[in-house]
Amino acid sequence: MMSGLRCPSSGRAACLRPATCRTTCAAGPRPCRLPVVSGWSPASRPAWPPSAVIWFRPACSAKFSFANRLRCWIEIGDFYPRLMPREVKLRATPSHPMQTLLNRVQAAHTLLCVGLDPVGDDAQVARRLAEVIDQTSEYAAAFKPNLAFFLSRENGVQLLRETVQRVPDGIPVILDGKFGDIANTADHYARFAYDIIGADGVTVNPYMGDDAIVPFARPGKLVFALAKTSNKPTHSLQDVALTRGGSLADCAARVARQLDEQHGGIGLVVGATNPEAVARLRALCPDQWFLVPGVGAQGGDLAATLRAGLRPDGTGLLINTSRALWQATDTAAAARELVEQMNQLRPVVV
Amino acid sequence: MMSGLRCPSSGRAACLRPATCRTTCAAGPRPCRLPVVSGWSPASRPAWPPSAVIWFRPACSAKFSFANRLRCWIEIGDFYPRLMPREVKLRATPSHPMQTLLNRVQAAHTLLCVGLDPVGDDAQVARRLAEVIDQTSEYAAAFKPNLAFFLSRENGVQLLRETVQRVPDGIPVILDGKFGDIANTADHYARFAYDIIGADGVTVNPYMGDDAIVPFARPGKLVFALAKTSNKPTHSLQDVALTRGGSLADCAARVARQLDEQHGGIGLVVGATNPEAVARLRALCPDQWFLVPGVGAQGGDLAATLRAGLRPDGTGLLINTSRALWQATDTAAAARELVEQMNQLRPVVV
Numbered sequence: 001m002m003s004g005l006r007c008p009s010s011g012r013a014a015c016l017r018p019a020t021c022r023t024t025c026a027a028g029p030r031p032c033r034l035p036v037v038s039g040w041s042p043a044s045r046p047a048w049p050p051s052a053v054i055w056f057r058p059a060c061s062a063k064f065s066f067a068n069r070l071r072c073w074i075e076i077g078d079f080y081p082r083l084m085p086r087e088v089k090l091r092a093t094p095s096h097p098m099q100t101l102l103n104r105v106q107a108a109h110t111l112l113c114v115g116l117d118p119v120g121d122d123a124q125v126a127r128r129l130a131e132v133i134d135q136t137s138e139y140a141a142a143f144k145p146n147l148a149f150f151l152s153r154e155n156g157v158q159l160l161r162e163t164v165q166r167v168p169d170g171i172p173v174i175l176d177g178k179f180g181d182i183a184n185t186a187d188h189y190a191r192f193a194y195d196i197i198g199a200d201g202v203t204v205n206p207y208m209g210d211d212a213i214v215p216f217a218r219p220g221k222l223v224f225a226l227a228k229t230s231n232k233p234t235h236s237l238q239d240v241a242l243t244r245g246g247s248l249a250d251c252a253a254r255v256a257r258q259l260d261e262q263h264g265g266i267g268l269v270v271g272a273t274n275p276e277a278v279a280r281l282r283a284l285c286p287d288q289w290f291l292v293p294g295v296g297a298q299g300g301d302l303a304a305t306l307r308a309g310l311r312p313d314g315t316g317l318l319i320n321t322s323r324a325l326w327q328a329t330d331t332a333a334a335a336r337e338l339v340e341q342m343n344q345l346r347p348v349v350v
Numbered sequence: 351m352m353s354g355l356r357c358p359s360s361g362r363a364a365c366l367r368p369a370t371c372r373t374t375c376a377a378g379p380r381p382c383r384l385p386v387v388s389g390w391s392p393a394s395r396p397a398w399p400p401s402a403v404i405w406f407r408p409a410c411s412a413k414f415s416f417a418n419r420l421r422c423w424i425e426i427g428d429f430y431p432r433l434m435p436r437e438v439k440l441r442a443t444p445s446h447p448m449q450t451l452l453n454r455v456q457a458a459h460t461l462l463c464v465g466l467d468p469v470g471d472d473a474q475v476a477r478r479l480a481e482v483i484d485q486t487s488e489y490a491a492a493f494k495p496n497l498a499f500f501l502s503r504e505n506g507v508q509l510l511r512e513t514v515q516r517v518p519d520g521i522p523v524i525l526d527g528k529f530g531d532i533a534n535t536a537d538h539y540a541r542f543a544y545d546i547i548g549a550d551g552v553t554v555n556p557y558m559g560d561d562a563i564v565p566f567a568r569p570g571k572l573v574f575a576l577a578k579t580s581n582k583p584t585h586s587l588q589d590v591a592l593t594r595g596g597s598l599a600d601c602a603a604r605v606a607r608q609l610d611e612q613h614g615g616i617g618l619v620v621g622a623t624n625p626e627a628v629a630r631l632r633a634l635c636p637d638q639w640f641l642v643p644g645v646g647a648q649g650g651d652l653a654a655t656l657r658a659g660l661r662p663d664g665t666g667l668l669i670n671t672s673r674a675l676w677q678a679t680d681t682a683a684a685a686r687e688l689v690e691q692m693n694q695l696r697p698v699v700v
Contacts, residue, residue, distance in 0.1 A: 117535070148531060148538035152546065157507055180555050181498060181528050182581040185467070188498035196502065205530050207557040207576060209583025226557055231532040233559025235605040237598065243591040248598060255585040 098265060098289050100200075101172055101222060105141045105315050110339045111346070112136075113174070113291065115322025116145040116163060122153060129159070132331055133166045139335040142201075142318055143167050144291070147177040157196070164198045172200040172222055174291065179216070180205030186215040194218060203269055203291065206252045210259055217263035222289075225256040227281055230271025230294030249277060250284060257285045267291060270309065272300025272319070279308035282316075290317050296324040306345045314347035448615060448639050450550075451522055451572060455491045455665050460689045461696070462486075463524070463641065465672025466495040466513060472503060479509070482681055483516050489685040492551075493517050494641070494670055497527040507546075514548045522550040522572055524641065529566070530555030536565040544568060553619055553641065556602045560609055567613035572639075575606040577631055580621025580644030599627060600634060607635045617641060620659065622650025622669070629658035632666075640667050646674040656695045664697035 105111060114136045118125040133143065145163055150156035164173050175197055179189040186204075193199045193216070201222030204213050216223045228238055228249040238249040253268055260266035267289035270281050278290070290309055294300035302319065309317045321338060328334035455461060464486045468475040483493065495513055500506035514523050525547055529539040536554075543549045543566070551572030554563050566573045578588055578599040588599040603618055610616035617639035620628050628640070640659055644650035652669065659667045671688060678684035 146531075146535060146538075148529075148535045148542065151507070151542040152538035154546070156542075157501070178530050178555070178558075179498075179528075180530065180557075181496075182579070185496060185498045188496075188502035192498065192501040192506075196504070205528070205555050205557050207530075207555050207587055208528075208579050208581060209586045209588070211581045211583040229532070229558050231558060231561045233561040235608065236559045237557055237602060237605070238559070240598065240601055241593040243593055248587065248590065251590055252587060255587070258585065 098222065098267070100220065101142065101289060101318075102315060104171055107170075108139070108141060109343060110139050110141045111315065111317050111319050111342050112139050112335060112339050113142045113144050113318040113320040114140045114325055114335065115176070115293070115320045116143060117149045117322045117326065118153075118159075119149065119326070122155075125153070126159065126162075128326065129163050130166060132325060133163070135332040136325060136335040137168050137171060138332070139339045140171055142172045142174055144174045144176050144320055144322075146322070147175060161197055173198070174201040174203065174222060174224065175199035176203045178203050178205045178226065180208050180212045182208065183211040183215055186212050190216050190218065194221060201265075206255055210255060213256070213259055213266065214263060217259070217265055219265075221265055222267065223265055224267045224269045224289070224291040225252065225259075227253040227256065227268040228270050228274060228277040230273045230298050230300060232273065250280065253281045253284050257288060260288055269293065271298075272302065272305040273298055275301055275304035275308045278305055282309050282311075286311070288316070291320060292317055293320045293322075295319055296321045302341060303345055306342065310346050448572065448617070450570065451492065451639060451668075452665060454521055457520075458489070458491060459693060460489050460491045461665065461667050461669050461692050462489050462685060462689050463492045463494050463668040463670040464490045464675055464685065465526075465643070465670045466493060467499045467672045467676065468503075468509075469499065469676070472505075475503070476509065476512075478676065479513050480516060482675060483513070485682040486675060486685040487518050487521060488682070489689045490521055492522045492524055492668055494524045494526050494672075495549075496672070497525060511547055523548070524551040524553065524572060524574065525549035526553045528553050528555045528576065530558050530562045532558065533561040533565055536562050540566045540568065544571060551615075556605055560605060563606070563609055563616065564613060567609070567615055569615075571615055573616045574619045574639070574641040575602065575609075575616060577603040577606065577618040578620050578624060578627040580623045580648050580650060582623065600630065603631045603634050607638060610638055619643065621648075622652065622655040623648055625651055625654035625658045628655055632659050632661075636661070638666070641670060642667055643670045643672075645669055646671045652691060653695055656692065660696050 114132065116129060116132065118129055120128065143164075145160060147160070150160040150163075153159065160175075164175075167173050175193045177189065177193060179186060179193070179202060181189065190202070193202045200220075201224065202216050203224045203226065204216055206213060206225045206227075213223065213225055238247065238252075240248050242248065242251055244251075256266050256268050268281060268285060268291070270278050270290045270292055272278070272292050272294035278292070281290070292300075292305060292309065295302050295305065305319070306317065311317075319338075319342060324338075325331055325334055464482065466479060466482065468479055470478065493514075495510060497510070500510040500513075503509065510525075514525075517523050525543045527539065527543060529536060529543070529552060531539065540552070543552045550570075551574065552566050553574045553576065554566055556563060556575045556577075563573065563575055588597060588602075590598050592598065592601055594601075606616050606618050618631060618635060618641070620631050620640045620642055622628070622642050622644035628642070631640070642650075642655060642659065645652050645655065655669070656667065661667075669688075669692060674688075675681055675684055
């Protein structure tokens with residue numbers, strides 16, 4: 001979970017997660033639908049002005065402006081007691097939306113994304129999820145729960161929410177839902193991922209165009225659009241050659257780059273099973289973050305992927321591993337070993 | 351919900367939906383994980399043989415074979431009391447998986463797919479969902495709940511399950527989730543859609559290739575793969591021209607046709623906002639069913655779409671309408687009017 005935003009007067013943390021407001025919310029254990037301020041009486045809430053600006057400490061160099069549009073969930077302590085909207089839009093213009101990810105990568109010296117694809121019976125899974133998170137947190141640049149593995153079990157949404165809550169502050173959680181629908185629908189998926197589950201990012205499918213991606217590009221959120229995936233289907237759309245040159249994956253990468261330039265926070269999903277594609281897409285998108293599945297059970301080549309995809313600063317890649325960690329007998333050791341392997345193959349900027 | 355399968359000796363309905371087993375399941379109100387037979391004692395269950403074949407009445411010309419792999423949920427009454435597996439695979443080879451849909455279209459003289467994209471507060475939504483289903487069932491060839499609109503609210507999965515249960519027998523429910531992930535993950539989404547929610551079909555996204563589609567092609571299930579969608583993004587991947595000729599949407603349609611030939615039950619999603627694309631894809635896929643969103647709020651032209659997309663038998667299209675019905679004051683009248691409009695524009699085979 002990402003944090004770092006604090007009220008400059010009270011020093012209290014700004015909580016951007018509905019699910020994490022439990023202890024302070026008057027609304028009880030469910031995600032609160034309204035911001036909560038200590039000692040604040042709902043009856044005396046004044047009208048919300050059309051615009052207002054709050055500066056936070058430069059922990060993530062963020063400036064927030066509000067407008068009467070979307071809900072946000074934010075605990076602002078006694079910082080801003082005179083203005084408390086029913087629904088507000090939270091718009092951040094940090095120095096770069098991926099800055100939080102880079103902060104974590106640099107602070108923990110790791111590119112490891114811990115994939116959470118739980119299999120097993122319910123009791124086993126809940127225990128193992130907690131174990132994997134606790135034992136790999138030290139080594140994780142991010143966590144990536146896959147939505148399908150939660151939805152396919154009873155009370156999967158609740159388990160997913162609890163899983164995200166367990167991730168320590170400062171480590172982004174990317175909900176791997178490969179969402180892709182028209183804008184109106186995508187907005188509902190974004191509410192699910194960010195407001196109900198409390199994720200810090202998502203994966204999205206670009207087949208339906210920018211409509212399907214932009215609604216996820218909320219301030220400070222990390223969006224990874226599929227470009228070249230790690231599977232090797234018989235009928236691959238991603239490899240079809242376009243008359244304008246390049247493959248569909250290249251075209252998807254260009255779209256993601258343009259959207260990143262406009263909205264910020266948009267990276268790519270690029271599988272480790274094809275290092276040539278990693279290199280080609282890195283040439284097309286020199287600055288963007290790549291979420292890289294396919295190392296481990298799917299047979300991707302770690303060294304070749306790092307050579308092909310690292311940015312000159314030794315970052316820009318999130319290397320995902322799911323099954324190898326889930327099945328490890330000593331999970332912490334397995335995660336440490338993976339991080340050490342990666343760090344031997346890249347320049348680590350301290 | 352689809353049904354029509356009956357035990358030839360007892361005449362009892364075969365229930366393929368976990369959620370509909372409530373009244374007969376010893377396991378209580380949750381989906382039962384084991385088949386249930388009246389008067390059958392779990393303690394005395396014999397071992398399940400490696401293979402066995404049951405013939406049902408030719409209501410849908412289905413032949414079922416079992417193997418020790420996947421769970422199925424089937425109430426077989428006193429038909430097959432000596433063999434009761436813990437987990438079985440149910441594999442049907444009906445004359446055509448889309449036959450159930452055609453049966454409904456022909457029996458109710460309708461091409462209308464009722465989209466369920468609920469908006470509003472929780473109590474309002476539950477009441478309105480029930481109203482829309484009850485008032486449009488007579489006119490509905492299928493129902494199509496959109497996953498995003500359920501996930502974006504508290505207890506959305508439970509609401510979705512109850513919604514699917516409310517749909518009368520014989521009307522297929524297509525869960526619009528636009529799922530698209532590698533095979534292992536897609537299998538989990540299929541379990542969610544079919545086994546937990548109880549849907550009869552899904553929509554899928556072909557960007558990740560056939561891996562992402564095939565796991566949904568279970569016997570008797572309806573799978574609609576995105577080809578040309580109804581939205582008009584600035585950066586459209588679907589319209590990019592391929593060196594092999596045609597657009598990406600055409601390529602996706604060809605993949606879906608090949609998969610339909612191999613696995614059966616695979617149709618296309620083709621938006622009504624572009625009748626030329628409907629005509630082009632109909633030429634490429636003369637036999638497949640098209641699920642057609644975009645009529646109504648999105649501005650699609652109903653008459654042009656029907657002219658472009660109907661098969662010679664006057665079927666082959668499922669015309670989806672969501673918002674126009676959800677917002678109607680007289681929902682039944684609105685549905686009837688839509689069906690009458692469509693039937694005036696097509697040959698109805700009685």
